[in-house]
Amino acid sequence: MADPAPALRTQQIETPSWAYANSGTRFRVFPQRGVPRDPFEKIADAAVVHRFTGVAPSVALHIPWDRVEDYTVLAAFAAEQGVRLGTINANVFQDVDYMLGSVTHPDPAVRRKALGHLLECVDIMDATGSADLKLWFADGTNYPGQDDIRARQDRLAEALEAVYARLGEGQRMLLEYKLFEPAFYATDVPDWGTAYMHCAQLGERAQVVIDTGHHAPGTNIEFIVAVLLRAGKLGGFDFNSRFYADDDLMAGAADPFQLFRIMNEIVAADALDPAAGIAFMLDQCHNIEPKIAAIIRSVMNVQEATAKALLVDRDALASAQGSGDVLGANAVVMDAYNTDVRPLLAQVRADMGLDPDPIAAYHRSGYFERVRDERAEGAQAGWGA
Numbered sequence: 207m208a209d210p211a212p213a214l215r216t217q218q219i220e221t222p223s224w225a226y227a228n229s230g231t232r233f234r235v236f237p238q239r240g241v242p243r244d245p246f247e248k249i250a251d252a253a254v255v256h257r258f259t260g261v262a263p264s265v266a267l268h269i270p271w272d273r274v275e276d277y278t279v280l281a282a283f284a285a286e287q288g289v290r291l292g293t294i295n296a297n298v299f300q301d302v303d304y305m306l307g308s309v310t311h312p313d314p315a316v317r318r319k320a321l322g323h324l325l326e327c328v329d330i331m332d333a334t335g336s337a338d339l340k341l342w343f344a345d346g347t348n349y350p351g352q353d354d355i356r357a358r359q360d361r362l363a364e365a366l367e368a369v370y371a372r373l374g375e376g377q378r379m380l381l382e383y384k385l386f387e388p389a390f391y392a393t394d395v396p397d398w399g400t401a402y403m404h405c406a407q408l409g410e411r412a413q414v415v416i417d418t419g420h421h422a423p424g425t426n427i428e429f430i431v432a433v434l435l436r437a438g439k440l441g442g443f444d445f446n447s448r449f450y451a452d453d454d455l456m457a458g459a460a461d462p463f464q465l466f467r468i469m470n471e472i473v474a475a476d477a478l479d480p481a482a483g484i485a486f487m488l489d490q491c492h493n494i495e496p497k498i499a500a501i502i503r504s505v506m507n508v509q510e511a512t513a514k515a516l517l518v519d520r521d522a523l524a525s526a527q528g529s530g531d532v533l534g535a536n537a538v539v540m541d542a543y544n545t546d547v548r549p550l551l552a553q554v555r556a557d558m559g560l561d562p563d564p565i566a567a568y569h570r571s572g573y574f575e576r577v578r579d580e581r582a583e584g585a586q587a588g589w590g591a
């Protein structure tokens with residue numbers, strides 16, 4: 207079996223700027239001390255996560271939450287901090303005009319406004335050097351008959367085509383799906399099949415993003431991973447975990463076995479290497495727990511799932527599968543899952559010149575106490591601000 211350490215050392219997990227900001231449910235946002243007040247401070251926090259884990263070198267932005275005057279200045283600041291700006295997430299779900307949809311809205315004027323924002327996001331990518339544009343649409347309907355389902359698909363296709371045509375060299379469009387919420391009857395991109403259809407029609411540089419919280423309970427997500435990988439249409443992940451709906455809890459917290467099964471498909475298809483082009487991103491909110499430590503924990507959870515996937519004895523698995531040995535094949539996978547990979551990861555970190563225990567090292571660093579005092583004044587950034 208190949209040594210898992212090199213792959214673990216080169217793994218890259220992108221953290222989301224909004225996870226560092228205040229967030230909550232529709233019932234209450236509980237502000238936390240030390241939370242960033244602007245995109246620069248979010249990036250500074252993301253850089254701390256990278257400093258202690260060594261595998262989180264990029265941070266995703268959400269526009270307009272991370273709007274700044276000059277994105278080249280923000281990119282230069284990120285570089286100074288030791289990270290880079292990653293995926294640009296568009297936001298066409300928080301403007302009052304979008305009550306009945308954005309790019310699928312029945313009114314062409316609203317559609318034009320939404321498309322304008324998506325194109326602005328590509329301009330931002332040009333300035334930040336970001337390679338990926340991530341699109342998630344809250345569009346959909348709440349009641350049967352509210353709008354024409356096929357017409358909405360046509361409007362969506364038209365907008366996607368215009369954005370796709372605007373992409374520059376080396377840029378991709380990642381289309382995210384979500385079963386429901388905020389639309390409760392028919393979401394316009396509800397599942398991987400719909401996302402795949404649009405991406406297939408657009409071309410090679412349009413790929414599907416799997417947000418692990420965006421499925422019906424019981425959905426076999428690793429099957430979707432395998433099928434999209436086979437079709438060359440998996441662009442990346444928004445990792446988070448859920449017990450009920452789109453809970454946005456820490457990745458690997460609710461169901462570490464599912465995260466392992468997903469990473470197992472990735473490793474089996476040789477898609478872990480950054481050169482394979484799969485973006486491993488977190489998309490989560492830390493409503494009640496301290497944010498930076500929670501993000502470090504999430505990164506470590508993804509690393510643990512990956513390490514276990516790398517430990518699957520592929521030869522033994524192929525031979526058990528080939529001979530129809532059902533229990534033997536399952537045992538190979540379970541042996542890897544049941545291995546305690548924490549010592550292996552501690553060694554990997556030591557070899558990278560890192561503290562083997564990133565959370566303890568972060569707590570010892572005094573970073574939290576420092577920013578808690580420095581950021582005492584002013585308005586904290588929050589979800590939607």
Ligand code: PSV
Pocket residue numbers: 224295296342382384417444452489
């Ligand atoms: C939607 O629920 C989503 O998963 C999309 O990725 C958004 O851009 C993100 O959450 C941020 O709220």
Ligand code: MN
Pocket residue numbers: 342382417444489
């Ligand atoms: Mn997401």
